[in-house]
Amino acid sequence: MKVHVTDLKPGDRLLADTFNELGLHVLQKGTELNDVGIKKLMQHGVDYADIEPAVYQPEITMIHTQQHELLHKTKPLLEQAVDGFESMYLEALATGRFNETVVDDIMEPLVDQLKEHKDIVSLMLCIDQNDDYTYNHSMQVGILSYYIASWxxxxxxxxxxxGRAGYLHDIGKCQIPGSLLNKPGKLTPEEFEEMKRHTIYGHDIIRASTIDSIPALVALQHHERDDGSGYPHAIDKKEIHPFSRITAVADVFSAMSMNRVYQSKQELLTVMRELHSMSFGKLSANATQAFIRHMLPNFIGKHVILSTGETGTIVMTNPADFFRPLVKTEDRFVDLSSEANIGIEQIFL
Structure with a gap:
């Protein structure tokens, strides 16, 4: 059967050699098409191809169903992690310390569940962002720190x-006045100096709550940068604990991809591009590249809204620009690596 190239699907098999309008041979008879092959046909201006349609594979539907069930099973643990951090935060605000047993009561079942997840992008997209930013952010950073360390x-x-250290990294914010945490505008230099002290407050609160020194060090160092440009002590990568460097990557990703009082969340692939840029001197190159390498394949199959208003599905990560993928809309393929005037406005499940 002859179909237009925009209707081709991975798994379709060519029934005849395919040529472009100049007579150049593009793909041979019998080729089983994938995303690269479909894109190649489009690039050569081939309008129609004679194909044997892909056989329906019920296991794909089964995988999607299993993924949905896994996310549904994980959500209560995510909510528990947010609620648990809130209780520790309020306790630390009132007493200067928290009950450390609460941390393991939350993290152990959550990490056991996280081991089952392969698609971390879907996990991030399913998180309800209506909760308080600091509580939700701490839960996300704990999850992502666990994954990055594993990778x-x-x-x-x-x-x-x-992951445990990442979960606690912002506990010191309980000592920062709410007027600063929730200020919609830019902080004054004096206000920013006070905001930076949440790292020191966090270190002191954790040291008062547990004999484990590593989470306290991560709370202190998660805003330090490899080139010495961070705070509170402007140390460089030789002095920063490996877990602090991991948490820094998770912290930046989560902060940029969430709504805050002074900043709207950014689209996830834009955040990934910014992380990549920061890996050249600011953030740990190894941790950032491991994060990007494991996250990017999870974007394939995700639904998007383009800046044109079109909806579509990411079908391929573009080797020319990892953060500008190939998107299939209802009636065309959009190669964002070559369509510089089009962007992704939103990514969703």
């Missing part, structure tokens, strides 16, 4: 510790 080859126990 870097740390042991299960070490990855758990990294």
């Amino acid at each position: 870097l080859g740390f042991s299960k126990e070490e990855a758990y510790e990294a």
Whole structure:
């Protein structure tokens, strides 16, 4: 059967050699098409192809169903993590310390569940952002710190510790006046100096709450930068704990991809591009690249809204520009690496 190239699907098989209008041979008979092959036909101006349609694969539907069920199963644990951080935050605000057993009561079942997740982008997209920013952000940073440590080859126990430290990294914000935390405009230099002290407050609160020194160090150092431009002590990467460097990556990703009083959330691939840029001197290159390498494949199959108003699906990560993928809309393919005037406004499940 002859179909227009915009209707081709991965798995379709060509029934005849395919040529462009100049007679140049593009793909041979029998080729099973994938996203690259479909794009190649489009690039050569081929309008129609004679194909045997892909056989319907019920396992794809099964995978989607399993993914949905897994996300549904995980959501109560995410909500518990947000609520648990709120209780520790308020306790630390009132007493200067928190009950450390609460941390493991929350993190252990959550990490056990996270081990089942392969698609971390879907996990991030399913998180309800209506909760208080600081509580939700801390939960996200804990999750992402755990994954990044795992992807870097740390042991299960070490990855758990990294996630635990990431979860606690912002506990010091309880000592920052709410007028600063919720200020919609830019902070004055004096206000910013006070805001930076949340790292020191966090270190002191954690040291008062547990004998484990690593989470306290991560709270202190998660705004330090490899080139020495961070705070509170402007140390460089040789002095920054590996878990602090991991949490820094998770912290930046989560902060940029969430709504805050002074900043609207950014589209996830835009955030990934910014992280990539920061990996050249600011953030740990190894941690950032591991994060990007494991996250990017999860964007394939996600639905998007383009700046043109069109809706579509990401079908391929573009090797020419990882953060500008190939998108299939209802009636065309949009190669964002070459369509500079078109962007992704939103990514969703």
